[in-house]
Amino acid sequence: MPLHTPGTTHIYTFPSTGALSEGLDRYVARLSDEAIKRHGKFTVALSGGSLPKQLSAVLKHNQEVDFSKWIVYFADERCVPLEHEDSNYLLAKTELFDFVPIPRENIHTIDPSLIDDPQEAAEDYISQLAKTFATKDSVRFPVFDLILLGVGPDGHTCSLFPGHPLLNEACEWVASILDSPKPPPRRITLTFPVLNHSHHVAFVAAGAGKQDMLHQLLDLPGHLPAQLVKPITGTLSWFIDDAAAAKLTSTTLQGLERL
Numbered sequence: 001m002p003l004h005t006p007g008t009t010h011i012y013t014f015p016s017t018g019a020l021s022e023g024l025d026r027y028v029a030r031l032s033d034e035a036i037k038r039h040g041k042f043t044v045a046l047s048g049g050s051l052p053k054q055l056s057a058v059l060k061h062n063q064e065v066d067f068s069k070w071i072v073y074f075a076d077e078r079c080v081p082l083e084h085e086d087s088n089y090l091l092a093k094t095e096l097f098d099f100v101p102i103p104r105e106n107i108h109t110i111d112p113s114l115i116d117d118p119q120e121a122a123e124d125y126i127s128q129l130a131k132t133f134a135t136k137d138s139v140r141f142p143v144f145d146l147i148l149l150g151v152g153p154d155g156h157t158c159s160l161f162p163g164h165p166l167l168n169e170a171c172e173w174v175a176s177i178l179d180s181p182k183p184p185p186r187r188i189t190l191t192f193p194v195l196n197h198s199h200h201v202a203f204v205a206a207g208a209g210k211q212d213m214l215h216q217l218l219d220l221p222g223h224l225p226a227q228l229v230k231p232i233t234g235t236l237s238w239f240i241d242d243a244a245a246a247k248l249t250s251t252t253l254q255g256l257e258r259l
C-alpha cells in the first residue's frame with residue numbers, strides 16, 4: 001500500500017465487499033500502528049450505517065492491532081439510549097467492540113442522561129473530546145488520526161445533510177440536529193472543521209445502491225456534504241467496491257487504485 005501523502009485523495013476499489021473489508025483492515029491497522037508509534041494512541045471516529053459491519057468484518061480478527069491504545073469517538077450519534085436499536089454505539093459494539101480489547105473507558109459515547117436535550121448532549125461531547133485533544137492557538141480543533149465516514153443517497157455524511165444550516169458551522173466541534181431527514185431526527189454530529197482537521201479521513205461505500213451518488217460526488221463538481229470533506233493537510237481516501245464504482249466515468253476510473 002502506498003504511504004499516503006498529505007493533501008491527496010485516493011480512491012481504492014475492490015472486486016467485492018469482502019475484499020473491501022480486507023483493504024480497510026490493512027489501512028486501519030497501518031494507521032493505528034503509525035499513530036501509536038507517534039503519540040502512544042490511535043484516535044478514531046466511527047460513523048453508523050453500514051460502516052461498522054464493513055470495517056469489522058476482518059479487523060475484528062486482527063491480532064496485530066494494539067486495540068488497548070485506541071480512543072474511540074462517534075462521528076455522529078443518534079439521541080437514543082445506548083441499548084436502543086438506532087444507537088450507533090450499540091451497532092459498533094455488536095460489530096466490533098465485543099470482539100476487540102478496546103478499554104470501555106476509551107470509548108466515548110453520547111451521555112445517555114442527556115438524550116432529551118441534544119444541544120446539551122453536543123456540549124457534553126465537546127467536553128469529552130477536550131479530554132483527549134489538547135488544542136493550540138494555531139489549531140483550535142481536535143485532530144483525529146482517522147475519521148471513518150459513510151455517505152447517504154442524498155450525499156450526506158455524518159449527520160450533515162444537504163442544504164442544512166449546519167453545513168456552515170465554522171466554530172463548534174460538535175453540533176446538535178433536531179430535524180435529520182434520515183430517522184431518527186435528533187442527533188449530534190462532528191462538524192466540518194473537525195472532519196477537515198483530521199490526519200486521515202476515509203469514506204466507505206459499497207453496493208449498487210451507491211452508484212448514482214458516487215458518480216455525482218466523484219465525477220461532477222458540487223457542494224454536497226460529502227464533497228465538502230476536504231482535509232486541510234490530511235489525506236482523503238475512498239474505499240469502494242466495483243458495484244458502487246459502476247457508473248464512474250472513464251476519467252475517474254483511470255485514477256482508481258487497487259490495494
Ligand SMILES: O=C(O)[C@H](O)[C@@H](O)[C@H](O)[C@H](O)COP(=O)(O)O
Pocket residue numbers: 047048049050051075076077078088149150151152156157158159182
Ligand atoms: O448515523 C448515521 O446515520 C450515519 O453516520 C450516516 O452518516 C451514515 O454513515 C450514512 O447514512 C451512510 O449509511 P449507509 O452506510 O448505511 O448507507
